[in-house]
Amino acid sequence: MPPPFGVLPASSVPSAPPGAPTHDLRPGQPDVSAFPVRAWLRATRHVLSTAPAEIFTACDPRGRIELRTDLAGYLARTRGVVTTPDLIVVTTGFVQTLNLLATVIDGPVAMEDPGHDFYREIVRRTGHDVVPLPVDELGARTGTLASSVAAAVVTPAHQYPLGVPLHPRRRRTLRDWAVGGGLVIEDDYDGEFRYDRQPVGAFQGTAPEHVVYFGTTSETLGPALRLAWMAVPPALIGPLAETKLHADAHTEVLGQLVLARLIETHDYDRHIRAARLRYRRRRDLLLARLAAALPGARFPGVAAGLRALLVLPPGRMDAAGPAEADLLAACERRGIALRGASPLWQTPGPEGLLIGYAAAPERAYPRALEALAETLKVFA
Template sequence: MADYWSTLDVDLHLPVDPDSGRRVGLEQALREAIRAGRLPAGARLPSTRTLATELGVSRGTVSAAYDQLIAEGHLVARQGSGTRVARTVTAGERTGHGAIPSLGAFAESVPPASGASGKSLAAPQYNLRAGSPDTSSFPTTAWLRAARKALTYAPAEAFGYGDPRGRIELRCALAEYLGRARGVLAAPEQIVVTSGVQQALALLGTVLTASGTTVIAMEDPYIPSFRDTVRATGVSVLPLPVDAGGARIDLLGTGDFDSVGAAVITPSHQYPIGSTLSPARRQLLADWARAGRLVIEDDYDGEFRYDRQPVGAVQSIAPDHIVYLGTASKTLAPGLRLAWMVLPPRLVAPVAEAKQLADHHSETLGQLTLAEFISSHAYDRHIRAARLRYRRRRDLLADRLKPRAGRPLAGFTLSGISAGLHALVRLEPAGLTESEVLTRAATYGLSILGLNEHWISPPAPRPQAIVVGFATPSDSAYPSALDTLVRTLSSS
């Protein structure tokens, strides 16, 4: 006899061997489900009346089986809370391939990191890797409030398959916000919601390849995974150098760059160099785009500026020739998987078609919540608070890396800190090399990134630097992470 039953806690397939007798068979089935982990500790079992009805046996048979497992310590029964699996059953008592491994067991199965010497190193205790905000500061209460309101008023059709461009509620909210806060010229019809900037680049690369574009220029250095994503669409990537004034826009249309049909640029705060595209180069970029090319503007860290006036999006200069990319990954959390493109009208249909072929559309509930979050101005309030918090962290980083008596630091300069969530620590030739710093950091339990891995074709001599993300740790962990960074950069 094999039946299904369900309760508030579990939905379990319970095979009962008829040859063992009803009571003994039920005992064995429950005992095996507990040991195998299919009935976890604390799970509530159905009442004797409910289970008897489901299995087609007498209530006395179920009561007897429960009593036996209670006597064995597998179950506990308390007045008002029903019968539950005892919490004293440990993972070690669970046998067979059906046992559920704990998260700790999974973590222990991951091999430890190795340093340059090949020796195993302890898992990093401190994380100063760039590319992520402080997820511990996610505005949970405000987000839940927005989710409740969004779901309360969501139409029934919102829970079905929808427009590949995304929910109209979010596209309308984004059009208003981007125009107000980033100077972007956008109508809701021009916006496509994606699961991240990386997916946006994949969709654009696919569309450009289909239209005959064979070469795309991308800043060098830049995010390696983004570069790989564009290459995977079938186009060639040509490295565009970056200096203190941002990307070398003056090179576009000349020499090897004459064949470039599109360029991916980060004007607001270049990653990882940290420079901002100069006004003259912004105009050059718009002129180059108007000549029949496409600019893909990655508004990296655009909301976070500290020591300078806000820099609007380049898209507003030539909206018919520039694609604007934005994301909630830095402002809220990467786990939301929500980003957006503002497209020139001619690209909306082909990109929407590519999006539908890729995954039909991005998830809906997060879109509805973000739309309410933006429309209620909770998004603005969160960004203002985050901007203040990250500026304090930036200031603390700059202060801690100042050389002081009795604390000899290796030669370096700190740059790219007027905006964004990371800083570039340029190492001087007479001091530690990038490889030495990374090795020492790993030894001290600190995770940071080197500049070397971001290059397509590093110049000679190769610049030595590390990229420090000051937004990643929690507030409580940040001071200790900085202590470890200072120790890593100390010359003694």
């Protein structure tokens, strides 16, 4: 879930040239030119022609019951989430979701290292200490979670940014820690976009009473819709509904009902399937082109998602000069929008680039990839 631009200093958000970039390779951004306009219009017409006038009044702070009901069924069917409409809260995006939850819990919060620096800042600003949760090739090292930690924010299906799924043994360790008194906050990052096999099921289904599950339309439809949700344990629904009420009363209603209609008609599923095929082709093209441009570079965890992490070859990574900074500056001069990887580590980590292969429109993507390849050749 990409953060908004301009909220934090430039070093904390995806780097992009001033104004619209010539080549959009921002990580985590979907191809909004492929937004399902016709399906959205059909659903909007249906909602406006059939819904009662009361949809234009204030609604339950948890969200419209129509969307919560459809989400409960959809999440059970596609992600294995165990929940009910009464335990879902609809929000205006991942940022609000995390902020609301951080407001109602107490104690230190463990967050993956590496992980999204912007989201660490959200948790810190609500007054929590952030404890690094190390990640390796098997995912988060859940055995390092201490009993003093109140909650752990994890990305079990596809770790951000290393891309690895959480190993089954570590999933069991995480479940044991949660049942013992911890709270797991599951960011189902890229849950819908896996290319090598069936998507990894949500962790929430293994311990519904101890896991808060986050989802959003930011990467499936577009971040401008401001639609996200969380499925929460019964003990948290009251405090979260009250916090949501005092934050902004409720999320905009018409969009909720249109999304509910898309889920009911399976237009949402069809859109995701088409996007999955499109993004897989783009990923394959990126790997082939950049491997030739920068021999020795690694691309870990590209079996899912909308972006690739390019880890710089050891000769450059260990050099005295700031290889990542040099690359970012060269990309900016060519109008290529992407971001550096080093801010994602709480402890020092390898340098590299996060390259989005979804953001550019279909016709513009090959040109953007060619511009990046030509830029990287200088550093080969």
